[in-house]
Amino acid sequence: MDPKDLEAEIHPLKNEDGKLQENLGSQLKKEENLKGTPQQSRLSRCRTAAFFLSLFICLLVVFVISFIVPCPDRLALQGAWRINYNTAVTYDFLATKDINRDKVQDVLFLYKNSSSSNNFNQSCADEGFASPCSFVAAVSGANGSILWERPAAQDGGLVLCDVAQPRDSGAAPACILVGRAGSFIAVNSSTGETLWRQPSSFGRNTSILSPLLQVPDLDADGAPDLLVLTQEEKEVSSYLYSGSTGHQIGHRDSLSVDKTSDFLLYVTRAGAHYILLSCASSLCGRSVKDIYEKVTRRQSPLRRDPSWEDMLNATKHGLFLHSPGAISHLMNVPGNGGDDLLLVGSEACMLLDGQELAPRWTFGVAHVLRKPTLGHYKPDTLAVVIENGTGVDRQILLLDLSTGAVLWSQALPGLPGHPPSASLPTADHRSAFFFWGLHELVDANQMEPRDSQHSLYMFHPTLPSVLLELANVSTNIVAFQVALFEPGRHAAYILLTGPDSADAPGLVSMAKHKVQDLILSSRVVRLTEGVTDSDQAIRDRLSRLRYRSET
Numbered sequence: 194m195d196p197k198d199l200e201a202e203i204h205p206l207k208n209e210d211g212k213l214q215e216n217l218g219s220q221l222k223k224e225e226n227l228k229g230t231p232q233q234s235r236l237s238r239c240r241t242a243a244f245f246l247s248l249f250i251c252l253l254v255v256f257v258i259s260f261i262v263p264c265p266d267r268l269a270l271q272g273a274w275r276i277n278y279n280t281a282v283t284y285d286f287l288a289t290k291d292i293n294r295d296k297v298q299d300v301l302f303l304y305k306n307s308s309s310s311n312n313f314n315q316s317c318a319d320e321g322f323a324s325p326c327s328f329v330a331a332v333s334g335a336n337g338s339i340l341w342e343r344p345a346a347q348d349g350g351l352v353l354c355d356v357a358q359p360r361d362s363g364a365a366p367a368c369i370l371v372g373r374a375g376s377f378i379a380v381n382s383s384t385g386e387t388l389w390r391q392p393s394s395f396g397r398n399t400s401i402l403s404p405l406l407q408v409p410d411l412d413a414d415g416a417p418d419l420l421v422l423t424q425e426e427k428e429v430s431s432y433l434y435s436g437s438t439g440h441q442i443g444h445r446d447s448l449s450v451d452k453t454s455d456f457l458l459y460v461t462r463a464g465a466h467y468i469l470l471s472c473a474s475s476l477c478g479r480s481v482k483d484i485y486e487k488v489t490r491r492q493s494p495l496r497r498d499p500s501w502e503d504m505l506n507a508t509k510h511g512l513f514l515h516s517p518g519a520i521s522h523l524m525n526v527p528g529n530g531g532d533d534l535l536l537v538g539s540e541a542c543m544l545l546d547g548q549e550l551a552p553r554w555t556f557g558v559a560h561v562l563r564k565p566t567l568g569h570y571k572p573d574t575l576a577v578v579i580e581n582g583t584g585v586d587r588q589i590l591l592l593d594l595s596t597g598a599v600l601w602s603q604a605l606p607g608l609p610g611h612p613p614s615a616s617l618p619t620a621d622h623r624s625a626f627f628f629w630g631l632h633e634l635v636d637a638n639q640m641e642p643r644d645s646q647h648s649l650y651m652f653h654p655t656l657p658s659v660l661l662e663l664a665n666v667s668t669n670i671v672a673f674q675v676a677l678f679e680p681g682r683h684a685a686y687i688l689l690t691g692p693d694s695a696d697a698p699g700l701v702s703m704a705k706h707k708v709q710d711l712i713l714s715s716r717v718v719r720l721t722e723g724v725t726d727s728d729q730a731i732r733d734r735l736s737r738l739r740y741r742s743e744t
């Protein structure tokens with residue numbers, strides 16, 4: 194060591210020039226080395242070793258995760274699968290939820306047969322039904338293996354899943370199955386085990402109206418309850434059931450309505466719950482509080498909305514008198530500060546303000562048969578998909594939900610029996626839309642409705658003059674749904690096909706197809722001239738779409 198440095202170390206403060214600052218680090222280190230005891234130097238060696246060891250472990254972990262450990266989910270997730278039941282009947286019900294907790298959506302559906310499939314030894318008699326009966330099946334969305342199956346009802350029925358159970362029981366949400374011929378069963382959706390079972394109290398000529406409604410807790414057991422509407426001769430009635438035991442709450446109540454084509458549960462801005470029904474050419478309503486207090490003669494903590502009560506009192510259950518013809522469909526749609534109401538009538542579609550029930554816009558269309566679907570055409574702006582007409586005259590219209598202006602329209606021949614349209618949000622804050630239509634333009638008089646080929650088309654607003662024909666299906670479609678099976682790209686459609694009559698059992702088939710795979714083999718349909726991209730470029734672009742979940 195040269196003497197100058199030594200001197201600087203002994204009298205560090207005497208060193209005046211800027212060199213001190215520069216060399217301070219190295220000098221201090223040397224000082225430590227010179228003066229440090231053997232113990233300290235061992236400590237520092239330990240520290241160095243620990244540093245390199247942890248660095249090595251970090252690198253190893255990064256290396257293992259990125260190269261050696263395969264992505265197990267991706268490998269196990271099949272793009273397409275199909276399961277068949279040879280002599281069965283199926284119903285218009287499909288639901289997706291993650292049943293086996295593998296973070297991939299699974300599928301629930303109903304079929305009717307004398308026994309369940311071979312690996313599930315269950316017969317109709319096990320649940321007290323005559324054979325054949327309806328089974329509910331849960332299928333793994335990842336590979337189509339059956340997770341559980343069980344007899345559910347005598348002949349079809351309605352299913353409501355995600356019914357929360359009392360908080361203190363700690364149980365997961367259940368699925369409730371209401372059979373058309375009087376059975377009321379709640380099952381554990383992850384195992385299919387019975388949670389409770391009650392006979393239903395419906396009369397012989399009663400039909401249960403779809404959907405089942407979940408209402409806030411009425412019997413104070415900490416779980417939401419159920420409201421079931423039924424049609425009996427010329428009367429619509431309501432029944433209340435406990436969501437955690439299936440016991441009926443109070444007795445039947447008539448809603449003073451002959452018949453209804455659609456109904457829903459509506460929560461006003463003031464937080465009051467109302468049942469709204471289409472009744473002839475007006476909208477009828479009753480508060481859930483009112484129904485409960487009438488059938489039990491007890492007070493309910495639920496609310497009434499004073500302004501709605503005034504409207505109800507003024508018109509004796511009818512809320513709305515200037516209706517767009519006979520109302521066929523009612524829909525809750527998101528509005529400012531709460532839901533608004535979309536009415537589809539025989540002459541027009543109308544958006545009503547959710548509080549005042551005053552029309553926000555009216556769109557005159559002649560012939561809307563199907564319930565509209567919502568989606569995003571412009572980023573973050575809701576649009577409503579309306580199908581006007583049927584057969585060769587069918588037209589798909591996308592309307593801006595806030596103004597009723599037409600955003601896009603396209604003639605797409607289709608049959609009344611086709612499944613409704615669907616949409617799925619994409620990562621660019623728009624939606625991909627899915628429409629069913631006839632494959633070729635055929636003369637409506639010549640087509641044999643059941644034999645003709647149906648095609649599934651996909652549309653994305655970033656390519657407004659292109660439709661992709663994703664698939665051709667020539668069997669009878671009973672139910673259809675598009676869902677995001679796994680966050681990101683794994684959007685798929687599920688299709689339930691089967692005999693069109695419950696009296697003639699046949700092949701029932703449940704299939705899943707990944708949208709991205711279908712896009713790559715799709716047929717590009719150009720709606721206008723002037724799209725210069727090649728078919729392959731269009732497919733590539735749409736197959737790169739990412740999807741997001743609804744919430």
Ligand SMILES: *[C@@H]1O[C@H](CO)[C@@H](O)[C@H](O)[C@H]1NC(C)=O
Binds near residue numbers: 281307308309311
């Ligand atoms: C359905 O019922 C038929 C007889 O009616 C039987 O052969 C078949 O194994 C049953 N199960 C399935 C899964 O098709």
Ligand SMILES: *[C@@H]1O[C@H](CO)[C@@H](O)[C@H](O)[C@H]1NC(C)=O
Binds near residue numbers: 314
């Ligand atoms: C199926 O269940 C019945 C009783 O429910 C039983 O007698 C029979 O042995 C079971 N068969 C199989 C293959 O498990």
Ligand SMILES: *[C@@H]1O[C@H](CO)[C@@H](O)[C@H](O)[C@H]1NC(C)=O
Binds near residue numbers: 269295333337338
């Ligand atoms: C299907 O996936 C499930 C997990 O989701 C797995 O337990 C099962 O073994 C798989 N079955 C087949 C036939 O690959």
Ligand SMILES: *[C@@H]1O[C@H](CO)[C@@H](O)[C@H](O)[C@H]1NC(C)=O
Binds near residue numbers: 358364365366383
């Ligand atoms: C359903 O079964 C699973 C597994 O056995 C259990 O963890 C869960 O709590 C059950 N859910 C209900 C609602 O009982």
Ligand SMILES: *[C@@H]1O[C@H](CO)[C@@H](O)[C@H](O)[C@H]1NC(C)=O
Binds near residue numbers: 397398
């Ligand atoms: C059911 O309806 C039919 C006619 O639609 C009638 O003859 C029969 O008496 C009704 N049964 C009951 C139990 O009301």
Ligand SMILES: *[C@@H]1O[C@H](CO)[C@@H](O)[C@H](O)[C@H]1NC(C)=O
Binds near residue numbers: 502503
């Ligand atoms: C509605 O009318 C009934 C009597 O028919 C009355 O008891 C009730 O207070 C009225 N409600 C409102 C909000 O005016």
Ligand SMILES: *[C@@H]1O[C@H](CO)[C@@H](O)[C@H](O)[C@H]1NC(C)=O
Binds near residue numbers: 557560581582583
């Ligand atoms: C709806 O279809 C009918 C024919 O079915 C047609 O007369 C009417 O103009 C269409 N409405 C719109 C808005 O295109």
Ligand SMILES: *[C@@H]1O[C@H](CO)[C@@H](O)[C@H](O)[C@H]1NC(C)=O
Binds near residue numbers: 632665715
């Ligand atoms: C549907 O069928 C037609 C012929 O009938 C064929 O041209 C078209 O490519 C098919 N579409 C798909 C997606 O396979």
